[in-house]
Amino acid sequence: GQSLEQPSEVTAVEGAIVQINCTYQTSGFYGLSWYQQHDGGAPTFLSYNALDGLEETGRFSSFLSRSDSYGYLLLQELQMKDSASYFCAVRGTGGFKTIFGAGTRLFVKA
Amino acid sequence: KAGVTQTPRYLIKTRGQQVTLSCSPISGHRSVSWYQQTPGQGLQFLFEYFSETQRNKGNFPGRFSGRQFSNSRSEMNVSTLELGDSALYLCASSLGGLMNTEAFFGQGTRLTVV
Numbered sequence: 001g002q003s004l005e006q007p008s009e010v011t012a013v014e015g016a017i018v019q020i021n022c023t024y025q026t027s028g029f030y031g032l033s034w035y036q037q038h039d040g041g042a043p044t045f046l047s048y049n050a051l052d053g054l055e056e057t058g059r060f061s062s063f064l065s066r067s068d069s070y071g072y073l074l075l076q077e078l079q080m081k082d083s084a085s086y087f088c089a090v091r092g093t094g095g096f097k098t099i100f101g102a103g104t105r106l107f108v109k110a
Numbered sequence: 111k112a113g114v115t116q117t118p119r120y121l122i123k124t125r126g127q128q129v130t131l132s133c134s135p136i137s138g139h140r141s142v143s144w145y146q147q148t149p150g151q152g153l154q155f156l157f158e159y160f161s162e163t164q165r166n167k168g169n170f171p172g173r174f175s176g177r178q179f180s181n182s183r184s185e186m187n188v189s190t191l192e193l194g195d196s197a198l199y200l201c202a203s204s205l206g207g208l209m210n211t212e213a214f215f216g217q218g219t220r221l222t223v224v
Contacts, residue, residue, distance in 0.1 A: 008150075030209040042114075042200065042215040043153070050211070087152060091209055096165035098143065098213065102152035 002026040002092050004101035011107040012078055020073045020104045022088035029090040032064050032071045037103070038084045046073070046086075075106075083108045112137065114203050114216035122222045128189040131219045135182050135203030141165075142184040143213065144176060147198040156199075159184055160206045191223045 031050040049064035144156040155168035159178035202213035
């Protein structure tokens with residue numbers, strides 16, 4: 001089977017850097033994705049790691065280590081608008097199914 | 111281009127009734143996936159469709175079903191509603207490749223069963 005674990009909540013200060021971890025158990029997958037969801041909104045795609053290493057997109061970066069079954073999303077220069085839920089997701093090689101973690105609620109304080 | 115459209119946005123149903131939710135994907139996208147979202151549970155996979163064929167199904171009872179039409183629009187149906195079916199139902203559209211790196215979500219249908 002496949003499962004992903006994320007911390008349920010993270011709190012950080014405006015302007016700081018925060019890292020949201022995602023550990024997974026899966027027999028095989030194509031890559032690790034990250035999505036952001038504001039309250040009342042739809043999840044929106046942030047990044048995708050097919051290979052090990054760091055992918056950078058503006059203030060957001062995502063990292064994957066297949067050998068450690070671990071990935072993370074790094075948010076820099078935090079802004080109040082970054083307060084949202086963040087989900088990691090994997091697309092398994094065993095079938096046409098994308099599995100999401102339970103999500104991490106990020107609170108950004110002034 | 112227009113995003114993913116889900117209708118209706120809100121729905122209140124009584125236990126035992128059935129409900130049909132609709133999802134219109136982004137033009138050109140042939141894959142539609144459905145998810146159930148409840149507080150603290152993240153997004154639970156329901157099914158994925160591509161070119162009118164169900165490619166995979168999550169661990170939900172048979173009361174949950176879906177279909178996809180030739181224009182890629184998709185519907186999901188829940189019969190004999192239970193209180194526990196109250197949730198936000200999200201659909202996501204994508205080009206449909208095996209790796210499916212990016213999905214575009216609709217605003218969801220908020221279903222309340224009373």
